[in-house]
Amino acid sequence: MNNISIILVDDEPAHNALVRRNLIKCGLANEIIPLSSGQQLLDFIFTEGKYKNQPLPQKILILLDINMPGITGIEVLKTLKTNAISCHIPVIIFTTSDDPAEINTCFRLGCNAYLVKPVEHHQFVEKIQELGRFLALTQIPYATT
Amino acid sequence: MIALATMTVVYVVLWQTAIEQKKADLVHIAQSQARLIEAIARFDMRHNRIDWETPIGERGPTSLLSQRAGADTFSQIVDAHKHYKGFGLTGEIVIAGIEDSQIRFLLRHGSQIFSESKSIPFDAKLAEPMRRALSNLSGTMVGLDYDGTEVLAAYEPVDVLNLGIVAKINFLEVKQPFIKAGAITLAITLGIILLGGLFFRFLASPIAQQIIDSENKFKNLVENISEWIWEINLAGDILYSSPQTKKILGFTINTYPGTQLFQFINPPEKPKAVASFKLCIINKQPLIALKCSFIHKSGQLVHIELNADPIFDENNSVIGFRGVGHDISERVAKDDQLRLYQETLELRVRERTEELEQINTEMRNFAYIISHDLRSPLVSITGFIGELKEDIELIRKYSENHDNSSELTEALNERIPESLYFINSATEKMNHLIQSILMLSRAGRREFHFEPVNLAEIVKNTLDSFAYQIDHFNVSVKVGDLPTLITDQLAMEQIIANLLGNALKYLSSERNGVITIFTEDSGQQSIIHIQDNGRGISATDLPHIFELFKRVGKQDVSGDGMGLTYVQTLVRRLGGKISCTSTLEQGSQFSFSMFNQAEVAKK
Structure with missing residues (x-):
């Protein structure tokens, strides 16, 4: 079994709920931590703010939305990938935007995968199932902290 | 006038010559008569017919005619005179002596002979020539005769008989031909003048008028066109300047020697103007569109465009320039204004373009944001519709086995699927629209x-x-x-x-x-x-x-x-x-x- 903790970062709780439901449906038993903003994620990763003194799970994978109020997903990605503590954490961008410019930016900043959220339900489910298969096979390195 | 003056001179010379001639004639007549009478008298005297002892003045009043010899002599003279034709119309020979302190006329011989005697006092104003003759004088004169007529007379004393002889002619008769000639001359002169006048009036005058007209025309042209016309020599001295400067510069340029064209040019521009002229002198080329400012009487600058052609001498060297000056102040002002407008316009276009670009960018971003932000809830809606569908399907399966309530069956089998269908198609449509906006915004951004x-x-x-x-x-x-x-x-x-x-x-x-x-x-x-x-x-x-x-x-x-x-x-x-x-x-x-x-x- 996989002991990876999946962190969902989306300002839309419905999306987090949909992702979570479908991940569970396709058989993943991983720990799922839903967060609602970029700041929350950074606090969580760098154990600051309300996550102070809360130990980080050993293996983390981040599913990150881009269009969020406050700190955007792009900025979060940049911060994570330029910091020695967090630069190994795999980040999968999962957003509604399919703008090539945006996709390019994300890969340039070091995202590990870019998934467009399909509006169609069955496509969405398929995507999550793909993600699930991907996670089942992927070896995630341990978090350094 | 010259004709008149010439005529007058000729006339005067002729007049004097004629008078002299007439005088000579009269003198000749008077003297020859006197000498004749003297000869006759001497002849008679030899025959003792005349009392020679008593001088004329003392012989008494009757002495002349009462004396036998004297009478004889005189009658001979009268006889002689009967064969003498006289001269002219008024020519007369008058013989007179002194009797009782009176001039006693013995004979008048003109066209007729009058031998009746007539006396006038010696000291009277009349008969001046005779008085002179009787005073033993000889000569010529113009004076009054015994009748008071103005005469030209030659007077000569007759020594022997103590008589005086006067040959005279009415001055009027002498004058007559000259008056006539004068009148004719005057008439001819006047005629010539008149003819000259007519000639001038009908032939010369129209030509002259044409010349005057064309000169006036030219003058009008030069002075009424808006261009200022000028001429300068090599030194820059103005030789001619049309009066347009009054309008253009507020003053007329007087062409005194040493008045320089360049002195009216705005000093900072003077070297440029001088250089332009010099170049034209060297290249023997016309000066074309030299723009420079002149100083108006008011001190303001007037923009003038100068164009000029060089003037050449016989050696083909430039000796000056003749040209026109055109006031282009209005044009320059318009150009300036136009430039200002252009600059303003460019600035405004730039500002407007920036504004539009900004709006454009905002619009693109707006479309982009809208399409993304709308997609997000749509994902949720479609996502949970999908979830609901699955769950309802699940419920339907279970309800088939446990409850056969027809109402529940209807809701599960028909109404809920239909509702979900419509919601779903609406969201699909919405998704499509958002997709389109997104594509359009991408076309604008790519x-x-x-x-x-x-x-x-x-x-x-x-x-x-x-x-x-x-x-x-x-x-x-x-x-x-x-x-x-x-x-x-x-x-x-x-x-x-x-x-x-x-x-x-x-x-x-x-x-x-x-x-x-x-x-x-x-x-x-x-x-x-x-x-x-x-x-x-x-x-x-x-x-x-x-x-x-x-x-x-x-x-x-x-x-x-x-x-x-x-x-x-x-x-x-x-x-x-x-x-x-x-x-x-x-x-x-x-x-x-x-x-x-x-x-x-x-x-």
Whole structure:
């Protein structure tokens, strides 16, 4: 079994709920931590703010939305990938935007995968199932902290 | 006047000559008569007929005629005179002596002989010539005779008889021919003057008038045209300056020696002006459009354009310039204003462009944000509809086994699926619209890559992709010569695909489709036409075809109302324009222009 903790970062709780439901449906038993903003994620990763003194799970994978109020997903990605503590954490961008410019930016900043959220339900489910298969096979390195 | 003066001089000379002549004649007559009488008297005296002892003055009043000898002598003289014809009309020989202190006239011989005696006092004013003769004087004079007539007379004493003889002629008679001649001369002179006057009036005068007229005309021209006309010598001295300067500069330039053209030029510009003139002297060329400021009487600067032709001497060296000055202040002011307007306009255009660019950017971002932000809730809606569907399916399966309530069955089997269906199709439609906006905003945002694009190839590839429709509907497609454009390959493919797609999509069911693609090259740009004989667009719909989500005409063909808006956006971004002409039930023609130069298209 996989002991990876999946962190969902989306300002839309419905999306987090949909992702979570479908991940569970396709058989993943991983720990799922839903967060609602970029700041929350950074606090969580760098154990600051309300996550102070809360130990980080050993293996983390981040599913990150881009269009969020406050700190955007792009900025979060940049911060994570330029910091020695967090630069190994795999980040999968999962957003509604399919703008090539945006996709390019994300890969340039070091995202590990870019998934467009399909509006169609069955496509969405398929995507999550793909993600699930991907996670089942992927070896995630341990978090350094 | 000269004629008159000459005539007068001639007349005076002639007059004097005639008088002298007449005087000589009279003297001759008087003297010859006197000598004759003396001779006769001496002859008589020898025969003792005259008392010679008593001097004339003392012989007494009767002595002359009472004396025998004297009488004899005298009668002889009278006889002699009877054979003498006299002279002239008024010519007279008068013989007189002194008797009792009176001048006693003995004989008057004119045209007739009067021998009756007549006396006048010796000291009377009359008979001055005779008095002189009797006073033993001889000579000529103009004076009054015994009748008081003005006469020209020669007087001579007759010694022997103590008589006096006067030959005289009326002065009037002497004058007569001269008065006549004078009158004739005067008449001729006046005639000549009159003739001269007439000649001048009728012949010379019109010529002179013409000369005066043309001179006036020239003068008027020079002085009334708006140009200032001037002439200078090599030293720059003004030789002529027309009065226009009064209007242009507020003063007239007096052409005193040493008045320099350059002294009226704004000092800082003087060297430039002098240099220009010097260059013209060296090159023997006209001075063309030298613009310089002159100083107005008020001190203001007046912009004047000078044009001049050099004046050459016989050695073909420049000795001066003749030219015109034209007041271009108004033009300069207008130019300045125009420049100001231009600058202002440029500034405003720049500002407006910046504003528009900013708005454009905002609009793009707006479309982008909208499309993304709308997508997000849509994902949730469709996502949970999907979830619900699955859950309802689950419930339906279970309820079939446990509860056969017809109402629940109906809700689960019909009403809920129907509701979900409508919600779903609505969200699908919404998704489609958002997709379209997103695509459009992307067309506005995408970076174009300009390169030579073979339009013929694009059209061929596009037609290949439509091969099924073309075959199926038996459409004939005519493709003319198409250019290679410097443009964005992808954008051009999209434009052509949309326009050709529309032409195929909206064919008329009543006839075989004909689609024609051809180009017009206007040098600066190419205009590409895509013409069809399809169903056409009504005049009321035509203005709206490029509007977003607008679908016009019969809605029997699927479409998103996006295509033409998208095409228009692309054409505009490529620097072109698109237009459409169409007649309902006859066909449409879409035309778009592309600049032939890449630079123009690049924005």
